[in-house]
Amino acid sequence: MQLSGRNQLQGKITSVNLGAVMANIKIEVTEPNVITAVITKESAEKLGLAEGDDVTAIIKSTEVIIGK
Amino acid sequence: MQLSGRNQLQGKITSVNLGAVMANIKIEVTEPNVITAVITKESAEKLGLAEGDDVTAIIKSTEVIIGK
Amino acid sequence: MQLSGRNQLQGKITSVNLGAVMANIKIEVTEPNVITAVITKESAEKLGLAEGDDVTAIIKSTEVIIGK
Amino acid sequence: MQLSGRNQLQGKITSVNLGAVMANIKIEVTEPNVITAVITKESAEKLGLAEGDDVTAIIKSTEVIIGK
Amino acid sequence: MQLSGRNQLQGKITSVNLGAVMANIKIEVTEPNVITAVITKESAEKLGLAEGDDVTAIIKSTEVIIGK
Amino acid sequence: MQLSGRNQLQGKITSVNLGAVMANIKIEVTEPNVITAVITKESAEKLGLAEGDDVTAIIKSTEVIIGK
Numbered sequence: 001m002q003l004s005g006r007n008q009l010q011g012k013i014t015s016v017n018l019g020a021v022m023a024n025i026k027i028e029v030t031e032p033n034v035i036t037a038v039i040t041k042e043s044a045e046k047l048g049l050a051e052g053d054d055v056t057a058i059i060k061s062t063e064v065i066i067g068k
Numbered sequence: 069m070q071l072s073g074r075n076q077l078q079g080k081i082t083s084v085n086l087g088a089v090m091a092n093i094k095i096e097v098t099e100p101n102v103i104t105a106v107i108t109k110e111s112a113e114k115l116g117l118a119e120g121d122d123v124t125a126i127i128k129s130t131e132v133i134i135g136k
Numbered sequence: 137m138q139l140s141g142r143n144q145l146q147g148k149i150t151s152v153n154l155g156a157v158m159a160n161i162k163i164e165v166t167e168p169n170v171i172t173a174v175i176t177k178e179s180a181e182k183l184g185l186a187e188g189d190d191v192t193a194i195i196k197s198t199e200v201i202i203g204k
Numbered sequence: 205m206q207l208s209g210r211n212q213l214q215g216k217i218t219s220v221n222l223g224a225v226m227a228n229i230k231i232e233v234t235e236p237n238v239i240t241a242v243i244t245k246e247s248a249e250k251l252g253l254a255e256g257d258d259v260t261a262i263i264k265s266t267e268v269i270i271g272k
Numbered sequence: 273m274q275l276s277g278r279n280q281l282q283g284k285i286t287s288v289n290l291g292a293v294m295a296n297i298k299i300e301v302t303e304p305n306v307i308t309a310v311i312t313k314e315s316a317e318k319l320g321l322a323e324g325d326d327v328t329a330i331i332k333s334t335e336v337i338i339g340k
Numbered sequence: 341m342q343l344s345g346r347n348q349l350q351g352k353i354t355s356v357n358l359g360a361v362m363a364n365i366k367i368e369v370t371e372p373n374v375i376t377a378v379i380t381k382e383s384a385e386k387l388g389l390a391e392g393d394d395v396t397a398i399i400k401s402t403e404v405i406i407g408k
Contacts, residue, residue, distance in 0.1 A: 001272055003194070003269055004175040004176075008135070017360075017361065020226075021362075022359075022361040023361060024382065027078070035367060036382070037129055038198075038362070039242070040140075043134070043227065044140070055134050056137065058132070058133040058269070059131060059132055060267075060269055063127060065073070065105075065126040067123060067341040067344070068116075068117065068342055072338040072383035073389060085157060087292070087294075088289075088291030090293075091157060108308070108344075110308070112346035115344060126337070128334075131196075133196055135139050135140070136137065143239050155292030160265070160315070165237070166237065173276065174312055175268075176260040185270065189302045191270050191272045193269075193270060194271055195263055198332075199267035200241045201209070201277045202253065202276040203273040206318075223362075225379070228299075241276075244276075246278075246335055280407070282371060290347040306406060307347050308347060309405075319408045321408065328408070330407055331375075333378040337345070339396040340388075
């Protein structure tokens, strides 16, 4: 499946922090850039996310703010 | 001003494409990664965005989807 | 690739309306429900979206508002 | 009040899971489709969301990603 | 209908700018604060949005970034 | 740094409520309007957000829904 989300950054998970409802996932995309993703705990568990996993961070272009 | 948005990627604008209401901006963050941002044409003009500008792409962590 | 986005609705495209920067896509997910997606024109063209295509509408759970 | 959010799916709540700050709500919109919404715990309590409630899941069209 | 979106600001439309797919709407919420909303042209037309209309700007709390 | 996010409301924090992963922040922008922001606990701590802080609530215009 191809996705319309223009931004798809490959990376490796460096930490998974589960709360009651949400989970905070750190993904190293290119040294030294780290992407923080907050997803449901449910998704983190269904995908079995763990440190060292190769994943893709997908970001729709309408969600990006530009600072200059 | 510091921002709560966890993901702040430095880069350089490689193209600006203006529509009637929206604008599509390409930002090279680290070769070969390019971030696509869609912002209002109004913002693109107020910030005077142009090819070669050094900018920051800011993405709130709740907006990131993970693919595995 | 599995996605963390909890909401993935299968459907068929019923119309594609391209603007200069954005595109409005109608997806019939289950009769009579139609999902409207606004994506970049660029994505619509890269995925070659056309009437009759079988697609999936993916929606992150943090993007849903509840009315009661 | 009419809303600009194009996607408004009627459904019934099948589960409410409260965390400290956020709440995960499952809404059966059309069998067998279930929408997952993550909203603040505060909203879940102010609206008194409970299993069996008839609700509407509202999704702005810019939040939808298309997979093909 | 009550909405889970925590932020609901009453205001008056001061301008409507239609593009091919999207529309830029300015809403004066409290002098001198103006909220800019970008919605589909389709929604702007279905709701018949025009200068002087009393409307509510609804913003989900997960969409707010804080600068300090 | 100037931001493309069109909506930037100055205010004062009136409460900070930390969960395991997320934090709920109330910002009084103009009496009696209060903006609720849900950000990561991590951001709330990195910015040292506390009652009485002068902050800016930043909202991208594509995130606003209009009710009429």
